[in-house]
Amino acid sequence: xxxxxxxxxxxxxxxxxxxxxxxxxxxxxxxxxxxxxxxxxxxxxxxxxxxxxxxxxxxxxxxxxxxxxxxxxxxxxxxxxxxxxxxxxxxxxxxxxxxxxxxxxxxxxxxxxxxxxxxxxxxxxxxxxxxxxxxxxxxxxxxxxxxxxxxxxxxxxxxxxxxx
Numbered sequence: 001x002x003x004x005x006x007x008x009x010x011x012x013x014x015x016x017x018x019x020x021x022x023x024x025x026x027x028x029x030x031x032x033x034x035x036x037x038x039x040x041x042x043x044x045x046x047x048x049x050x051x052x053x054x055x056x057x058x059x060x061x062x063x064x065x066x067x068x069x070x071x072x073x074x075x076x077x078x079x080x081x082x083x084x085x086x087x088x089x090x091x092x093x094x095x096x097x098x099x100x101x102x103x104x105x106x107x108x109x110x111x112x113x114x115x116x117x118x119x120x121x122x123x124x125x126x127x128x129x130x131x132x133x134x135x136x137x138x139x140x141x142x143x144x145x146x147x148x149x150x151x152x153x154x155x156x157x158x159x160x161x162x163x164x
Contacts (some may be wrong), residue, residue: 034106036068041110044076044096050113050121051087055079073101086128 005012029035039045039060049056059079063071076097080088087093099107111117133140 034103034108036105037107037110038068039070039105042100042105042107043111044100046111047096051124052085055083055085068105070105
């Protein structure tokens with residue numbers, strides 16, 4: 001049996017069909033190809049930006065600048081693991097992270113903030129804030145008590161014998 005022809009480490013199974021006319025620029029990008037987007041417009045970046053904005057800012061600050069600043073997967077994993085945000089335990093996050101590992105900043109279509117997405121992410125943020133307040137009610141109450149000006153006046157007051 002003859003050996004299969006190979007071109008660029010890919011088997012050639014049938015001869016290519018010659019293209020009769022060149023693709024015009026107005027035809028757009030060929031189907032199945034990927035375009036480069038900003039990190040915020042990739043699925044992973046969009047999710048992190050709108051579900052955990054503080055983590056997003058940390059990641060962006062640790063990323064070297066450029067026209068298309070692309071944080072490494074290791075950096076994203078480290079920062080998200082250090083965060084206690086419940087959104088990073090979702091299957092959605094793991095799926096987006098694995099996609100980002102393979103394609104990076106390239107995707108078929110960038111994500112834009114639409115009114116429906118905006119309302120969705122606002123409700124998620126509101127729910128997270130309420131959950132955080134519920135879990136840390138005692139700490140918050142203590143911090144309010146400490147920052148109360150009347151309490152500060154009492155505890156910062158020096159004994160009268162020391163004052164001159």
